[in-house]
Amino acid sequence: MPSSVRGGVRVYVGSVTSGTHSTYDVVVVGGGHNALVSAAYLARAGLSVVVLERLGHTGGAAVSIEPFAGQPARLSRYSYLVSLMPEQLMADLALDVRLTSRTTASYTPWTRDGRSGGLLVERPEGEATRASFRDLTGSDEEYAAWQAFYAEVGQLAEVVAPTLMQPLPLERDVRALVDEQIWADVVTDPLGRAITSRFADDTVRGIVATDALIGTFASMDDPSLIQNRCFLYHLVGNGTGEWRVPVGGMGAVTDALARAAVEAGAEIITDAGVSAITPGADGAEVTFHDGARDRSVTGRRVLSGVAPWVLRILLGEGEDAASKPAGSQLKINFLLDRLPRLRSGADPAVAFAGTLHLDEDYSRLEQAYAAAAGGSVPDPLPGEVYCHSLSDPSILGDRAGSAHTLTYFGLHTPAALFDSDPAARDVAVQRALASLDAVLAEPIEGCLARDADGNPCLEAKVPQDVEKDLAMPGGHIFHGDLEWPWAPNRSRLDTPAQQWGVQTGHDSVLLCGSGARRGGAVSGLGGHNAAQAVLAEL
Structure with missing residues (x-):
């Protein structure tokens, strides 16, 4: 898997011209820890998966960096401790993390x-x-x-x-x-x-x-x-x-997740800023810029690792300042x-x-x-x-x-x-x-x-x-206010997406980030639960 270190951040790079397709089973928008969890689970299940990350590196808020010139210390810049990530999830993905x-x-x-x-x-x-x-x-x-x-x-x-x-x-x-x-x-x-x-x-x-x-x-x-x-x-x-x-800092966690996803067969494309998600009858098209021009890929399912407020913009619904x-x-x-x-x-x-x-x-x-x-x-x-x-x-x-x-x-x-x-x-x-x-x-x-x-x-x-x-x-570290990790008594739980708390208003687009029910913090739960919903549907 191609990788390098830029500014203290390990970068996992895919290619938009070599070894990629125009159609995938699953397109994952965002390369944070939840997105990588989804990609790893789904690729291990044999699905074709591509991850599109806007930045030049994966990891989102869970990265380690060297912020001070001439000093070798690698600090966890944003997220810095791990509590919610289940030991079972780490075992499922064989993460080399201590x-x-x-x-x-x-x-x-x-x-x-x-x-x-x-x-x-x-x-x-x-x-x-x-x-x-x-x-x-x-x-x-x-x-x-x-x-x-x-x-x-x-x-x-x-x-x-x-x-x-x-x-x-x-x-x-x-x-x-x-x-x-x-x-x-x-x-x-x-x-x-x-x-x-x-x-x-x-x-x-x-x-x-x-x-x-x-x-x-x-x-x-x-x-x-x-x-x-x-x-x-x-x-x-x-x-x-x-x-x-996390020994080695938070970057050790997301590096291990990226490694697990790629080794299972997922593709990770960095410097891929997504500009639109267009749901259709049998999936959704995702438009992104590869640094030179606009490209698009189609997935039977699209998983959103970005905040729900941002997802609504990508879906063409516009910005709503009141709900930000x-x-x-x-x-x-x-x-x-x-x-x-x-x-x-x-x-x-x-x-x-x-x-x-x-x-x-x-x-x-x-x-x-x-x-x-x-x-x-x-x-x-x-x-x-x-x-x-x-x-x-x-x-x-x-x-x-x-x-x-x-x-x-x-x-x-x-x-x-x-x-x-x-x-x-x-x-x-x-x-x-x-x-x-x-x-x-x-x-x-x-x-x-x-x-x-x-x-x-x-x-x-x-x-x-x-x-x-x-x-x-808004700089909200949970992508929005947290919800109870159970469903209200009168909830509709008819579809796998509803049953796993990852549904949106579109059948082909699911939440996999901190904005999912049971999201928030460095847990991987949003990613795991979105993957389970996809596996139940496809």
């Missing part, structure tokens, strides 16, 4: 009454976790509430996880297998009710709430329950919800010469090995939401930091042992903030750095590595950057 566990689940610095400390949650939880809760709250009651809540969430995950690679169950069938209280807490009522009724401490409440807010702009009391759905997706993966580290998704995140990638010391005195190798929470007390999360909803960058800005290189030093190249990466993910930074105020980007970055500096014993700036031109190794991405780089409308 996921490693983080030794720390989370660490939350706190200061109260002039005293600094940190709430440590180990993986697996042990006596140090219990002692840490006691040091923060003064008793064991909050930790007991924590254990009880997550045990119940775990039972819900154990019910839901096995259904994710099966046809959609009905809501009532899932509900019948789940404890009534945890169903109400996570599915029926706004999640804020459960958090404030089950937990007393503001910091503990905030740690629980953050899983509901990754890439999702909402109050914890939002009646739409988008925060509840985000929470469930972040805790249901493989029945455990554990977020694991809007992302909500600030991503900052750092390369450090060394990890900074913390005010709490905690070992940085422990604190940064998991999710380090910054200004994410429950009350501060709600205040930040109100500020952002009112058009202002929150101050303080809630966010979280993680050091990939502590779990996987291989991404540092010859700087292993003399450098570290940090990934910062900011909450309540909706796209609208940056549309209305050109200065908001710099303000958000400075407030993110200030939030980090507030828990450090030394400024983060003094730890930053420098690139070949002497510039600090810091790269920031707001939703507008994600849209520009990846064509995700």
Whole structure:
């Protein structure tokens, strides 16, 4: 399979003139991880498959890059951890990928009454976790509430996880297998009710709430329950919800998927910007530009790995500004010469090995939401930091042992903030750095590595950057609001596409990306489920 490395990104290249056809069983639009999953499953089943990717490389949001000139570190630029991808999917495709566990689940610095400390949650939880809760709250009651809540969430995950690679169950069938209280807490009522009724401490409440807010702009009391759905997706993966580290970075995952697809017989054409999808009686025609001229291919089925909002444009339905998704995140990638010391005195190798929470007390999360909803960058800005290189030093190249990466993910930074105020980007970055500096014993700036031109190794991405780089409308990392991973009780499930949650308004065009029901995050579920629907139809 032809491949090369451009700017640190491995590129898989097909050819539009050699070994290609004008008609395929399946045409896959987009070359992100879900599209590659579909291509691999379908090619392994003996179907002719072509993948058309707009960019010069595959991988979409799950790529590893070398963003800093003269520095060999390969950072996961956008997506950076794996939770939802089923182990069965990885086994089906024989993916040569290793996921490693983080030794720390989370660490939350706190200061109260002039005293600094940190709430440590180990993986697996042990006596140090219990002692840490006691040091923060003064008793064991909050930790007991924590254990009880997550045990119940775990039972819900154990019910839901096995259904994710099966046809959609009905809501009532899932509900019948789940404890009534945890169903109400996570599915029926706004999640804020459960958090404030089950937990007393503001910091503990905030740690629980953050899983509901990754890439999702909402109050914890939002009646739409988008925060509840985000929470469930972040805790249901493989029945455990554990977020694991891909050794080699996220690019190792999508490189393995591209390799699996091509080795099974799929063709991958990069630099192929799709401009139109035209459904017909027996399939659909896809028009794309190969860098020199417009070309077209026809598929009995076309799978869309792009966001549903973009798909409607490709189908000729025009842009609908009112329904355009809007992302909500600030991503900052750092390369450090060394990890900074913390005010709490905690070992940085422990604190940064998991999710380090910054200004994410429950009350501060709600205040930040109100500020952002009112058009202002929150101050303080809630966010979280993680050091990939502590779990996987291989991404540092010859700087292993003399450098570290940090990934910062900011909450309540909706796209609208940056549309209305050109200065908001710099303000958000400075407030993110200030939030980090507030828990450090030394400024983060003094730890930053420098690139070949002497510039600090810091790269920031707001939703507008994600849209520009990846064509995700509004920079929404889930392609739109997440849906429950089951079908409403009165759903029509007459066709395979409906049964797998990948249908569109056209029989020959199916969703295979994050916009499918049970899409979102780096899971491969949209790709798997679209492939199963195709195999049931053809």
